[in-house]
Amino acid sequence: MNTKLTHDVAIIGGGAAGLAAAVTLARSLRSVVVLDAGDPRNAPAAGAHNVLGREGIAPLDLLAAGRREAQQYGAEIRNDPAAAVRRIDDGFVVELASGATVSARRLLLATGLADELPDVPGVREFWGRSVLHCPYCHGWEARGQRIGVLGTSPLSVHQTLLFRQLSDDVTLFLHEMPEPDSEAWEQLAALDVQMVDGRVERLHGEGDALQAVVLEDGTEFPVDAVTVAPRFMARAELYEQLGGTLSEHPLGQFIETGQMGRTDIAGVWAAGNVSDLGAMVSVATGAGTSAGAAINADLVTEDAQAAVLSRAGAL
Template sequence: MDELLDAVVVGGGAAGLNGAVMLARSRRSVVVVDGGAPRNAPAGGVHGLLGLDGIPPAELLARGRDEVRRYGGRIVHGEVTGAEPAGDVFALTLSDGTALRAKRVLVATGLRDVLPDVEGLAGHWGRGVVHCPYCHGWEVRDEPVGVLGSPHHALLFRQLTDDLVFFAHGTELDDDTRAKFAGRGIRVVETPVAAVESAGDAITGVRLAGGEVVPRRVIAVATTMIARTEGVEGLGLPLEDVPHGRRFVSGPAGTTPVKGVWVAGNATDLTAQVGASAAAGALAGARINADLLA
């Protein structure tokens, strides 16, 4: 494309699409580059999103893409393989060789979840293996749940089921935590976990290193969340390690130390749910519009 765009949005999730809607509604020329691999694709529905609770992730994104197009924005399916400053603008290259130029960039690449290295766990991700009590907890209420994560995770999921086992798997528990677990009726298994057992698509239990199988239907895990940086390294955005992951550094409304570049959604707020990511994208889009005005 020879056109100098007002903005390119890298990432077509909730944050990126909502940022693009705000820009397109302000009559800015905006292109969203979307690789089509959203983090929540395995999930059956998006929850905690007012007015749209339970909507399938693919349907939510399809609606968002339609809204961007309705206001004149464009969606390009592909991957950004290079992005860097080029004088007063930014040059981006896509996997098919397409070159884009833009005055501003919104990075909304999201994150990837790194699961505990346990045999059989990854195959159930997003269904029998869950991570967020607010996103998935109601759907697994009253099920036999095993927690392979942090003690805080165990207490949150205990609110949703009376049958909960915490697999320490090397996690050291202090006396205060053990007392809380005892008070809530949480069983602690100290033996390391060897694998997740299943029958077809359903989890049936957790096999321990000694061979014993603890019957479970759901496994709640704490993942390591890593911001997706592929393709945008040339922008020079700083990263930082935080508890449970690594994120892009950002300030109010997604500002970054790199002039002309904003970041929004899970790429900078690792724990944001869909609604919060969408709101962050909208705020960043509004600030980009104001910056272009200035």
């Protein structure tokens, strides 16, 4: 094992994927450091859902529990985000926002994604509470309510159908989306979805309570929740610094990986939303566990090969 490096693995990102990988690696007696920027994407949400055994837990409480679990096995967690990364002969050096550096034999990117929201006043203010995007993350909480869909792309029709499963009162605001095709019109009409032409000027509400969608002509439509389709952009600046290229998806950009999170860059893995734009918390957790196991196996192989060479040199 190379002793010049400070850690076996540096994990950039302290969300579900990063912490799950830290637990897996630390339980295999790997030296692990997690570098956390402290801005989880789901922080505005009241609860994390579809998390077996922890259904509805507050996102920050889930991460706090994950941190404790990783630390109890010896993982180091730093509240110091990574600012830059470079390759060295035997691994990587990560420069932190504080000016400190850490080095590691392998790198796991679990940096998540950023939501590029529609430029409509009120969307960001109510985001994660009454402005939603995922029916599996927030749908139950919006069931039976007056739900508006802010049309921004052809995918808005699919989003409308998903939320129509949860409420009989769904309105599709065509806004900036292209004209639906005849099949989509027929489906929406058959499901009694109201369709409203015209641009949306803003969302109106008080406190955390959304109350209405307001068109440019001043017409107001009462709603309890609005669903939007953000563009999902992987937080992948460090991957690009290492020479990586992002892949395009109808929903945004992501780091493409092979089996168990291995990227095209030697020694670099990715897990969670940075490589799977649609991953919910439980999926990101599983991906982190898989990536951690794969990284450990890769290091085991390298260590065994180094031991063979060392033994041969000693004979």
